[in-house]
Amino acid sequence: MSTRLKPKLLSVMKTYNKEQFVKDVIAGLIVAIIALPLSIALAISSGVSPEQGLYTAIIAGFFISLLGGSRVQIGGPSATFMVVVYSVVAAHGTEGLLITTILAGIILILFGLLKLGSVIKYIPYPITVGFTSGIALTIFSSQIKDFFGMNLGAVPTGFIDKWKLYFASFDQIQWMPFMIGAIALAILIIWPKINKKIPASLISIIVTTALVAFLKLDVQTIGTQYTNLSSSFPMPSIPHITWSKIETLLSPAFTIAFLCSLESLLSAVVSDGMIGSKHRSNMELVAEGVANIASGLFGGMPATGAIARTVANIKNGGRTPIAGVVHAITLLFILLFLMPLVKMIPLATLAAVLIMVSYNMSEWRMFKKLLSAPKSDVVVLLSTFFLTVLFDLTLAISVGMVLTSFLFMKRMTDVTDIQGIEMNDDDDDLELLDEELKEALSDEILIYEINGPFFFGAADKFLDSIQSLQGPSKVLIIRLRNVPVIDATAVHALNLLHDNCQRSNTTLILSEVNDSPYKVIKRVGLVREIGRAQVCRHFDQAIARAKEIVKLH
Template sequence: MAFLDTSNLKGDLFGGVTAGIVALPLALAFGEASGAGPIAGLWGAILVGFFASLFGGTGPQVSGPTGPMVVVFAGLYASLADNPTLVFTSVVLAGGMLVVMGVLGLGRYIRLVPYPVVSGFMSGIGCIIIALQLSRLLGHEPADTGTIPAMAAVPGALMSPNLSAFALGAATLAIVFTWPAKLGKFLPGPLAALIICTLAGLVLPAAPVLGDIPTGLPDFIIPSLTQDSLFVVLEAAIILAVLCGIDSLLTSLVADNMTRERHDSNRELIGQGIGNTVAGFFGAIPGAGATMRTVVNIRTGGSTKISGMTHAVLLLAIVLVLSPLASQIPHAVLAGILIKVGYDIIDWRYLMHAHRGPRWDLVLMALVLGLTVFVDLITAVAVGVVLAALAFVKEIADLQLASLESDTDDVNDAETADLLKSAGGRVMLFDFSGPLSFGAAADLGHHVRERSSNETSVVIMDFSHVPHLDVSAAKAVETIAEDANDYGRSLFITGANQEVQNVLAALDVTQLVPTDHWFTDRVAALRTAIAELDDPPAGAVPQPG
């Protein structure tokens, strides 16, 4: 198979050109919002877009600056504005981390982040983007960086708006929100707003504009680290790498659903890593797989990596020839475009239907959203994943405990049910239906103790469907065995595979169960137990009560 598939060359070229036109205003806007400047946004779209497509694992994926990546990068750029080299060092490191993650095969694990966490995180990013642009829409610049200072600046901007800027921003919002879909196939709404409102800005006085934009090729940056900034740079690199992985692989899943293909997640991480590494070396803002641009590419015919590379080449031609014209673009126009981007990132579909689903998922989503907006991104994701994992463990533990069969009404096997009935309640069978987790282990001993009665003489634990036992579950079995000895009950274990037996033996649990009380199937164990009831062994301890 050829490295570059030219079987759909016409569709790929058309899709790439269309995606490039869509990407142009977004790259300028993201570059301006990042603090590094519009040209850094364009070069980010070019370099990440080209190399991520060339080396990535999702055919029609179009990569470039995205809202989540820009939010993290903007915070880093604001904190280290006096030393841009350190900022782009973090981008280079993030790219290297992505390559390592792909080589180690971690792509499959990044996709395991629960949907409520992803939804809350992405919606929080959308809220941040909108909050950061509200003052700019009114012709003002927030006095400080961050979400809260940006929100605090809005009342002052409302009290003394720049009317020219506000008119241009309002017109931009009107265009991007109402642009007809039929026209969008030929001229995307964001690009139409950029052209129309920039031309209008030429006749409106006092609307702040981008100003001079550098032309030509970017300078090469040699990464460097200082002891004082080491933690900040490494933390930002980790956040950027994880964020890029999540953002890109979620977009890859969207592409898979549209094309009925299957992407290579680890190769995609490597491609994104190479793209971001190159971007960092040339002072460009980082990027990831961009959902909207990827969808546009697919819908207009793109299906292979040639389309993503074409998108980058088109932007390269624009930045080398047309960048002087971009100096007249008003800030308010880019702010309007970004507010639409933020609006689209918010998971409105889930928010509108969340009340019909599990209440916990809605609470988790809202918590992650709040942490994303008011604390920081890595805390939001970490807390969300941990809470989601704990909730899942609790749910599985409850199901495992609920699945224990302990009376004849719960037993499907007729022979087993007849034997239990003949025992008259003196034999209790506990059948585990799957792997025993540490979550179930906490209540396992109490559950067995609670379900057993004073009449119980024999407890049978059936491990036939338990492929694995962790240490917590083994300790719970030890507690059950000790309880059985204390109450003078016999404990039978049946169906335990070699791995389960090895875990129990390693913790000396097997010493608490006589060797003749181990069986391969529960019917044999039941028959032996009933025979023991009819002829109790010498020295048996009387039942309490």
């Protein structure tokens, strides 16, 4: 993985040829066909008009391919942040969504410029599976109304309230839309087993749209639900941005930027493994940022690199960003010239498409496996999952990260061991001392060893262990040979120990301090306080210094 801020397109064009161009065009056309129903369905489920999903796929898809750090990434609207988008639209309208999308784009550019591309991927897996599964369940819940053709008007946003309404409105089910949705879902499940080249979503749309049109079935379509669909491409415009709106929308913008970073970089990693390439993570984030700003200016939604579309691109021969550009141009052609056909697509079919998306992203097998993981990971997994479903994604990720951090600190504290060393212990270094010297030193010197990271989680443990010392001693040696890192709290604990030693006329010696901890204690002035002679790089030096102090030399 490279961190260079150079678009991948500039690199691949050096060796580009006609044969690859043909493959990229074919892959781009196929991916556009896959992206069409997804873009429309995600837009409708997010509370905006269908063409806004197409604007997003066209504009964001174009810029992600043009400027991105991956050879094969395909960008567009994603189910991952559909829940966040819906809540923003419900609370702040379409203008609020455009501002949020632009803010998310700015944050993504900052992520890239600050070179956070490699850091963002270090998100604990239980959190990723937890919120992904939670989003999948939420998406599935949002499709019940259209799949069963229920005339319910506005559906509550809350998960429990939504399902209460569904169960109370069971008599509202219309069997014709349900049959169309069921046929579409059956095709989505069965078709890939018959033919993997032609997208199942395309077949399901063609079959169900033809059934509704030719048989004149009483089924809601995109055209009947959205009568004022535009087939023209919008001019860019800047929404009315105020400081109060920025303060309100910054939180969902950060959530979208985080999710966008996570999904796009995971997609890039997956695609690297499939084509034997290396993406440029920070350039990818900058491109995602530019794409989201452009999407917001053209009236679109948030966008990211999508794993499913990227994999489809690879499997159909796409190997350069040209495939992504072709995908965007194809969708633009459909918007401008084929919108009358798009209006005929049944809403139940789009619901079936998203139900299939929710199933694929649910990762239920991995969810089940993680339930057998250590209890701390299970707590993080279930907390993130239920908070995503019952409350919101921002809270779920925040709590998940805080929980993970605390549990990590607990694990590191458990790993860090503080133990006293007696002069008659089995220790290779102590074997170097003769028995007479050991006996003489045993009454005058105490030796303690810290094993593991010495940080704020282990500082109290250290002080408690030291306070349990019995009897007076002239020298206290703290061996730090197995301490790879030290933090400010641990340094403070050593300071407190030094003060206690001074009050009891005991000399504190730090032995075998590694380079990283030594830099820290020197920078904060602890070496000067203890005395340079009392900070030893080797154990024999520490013993020699102790002998001087107890006058045994």
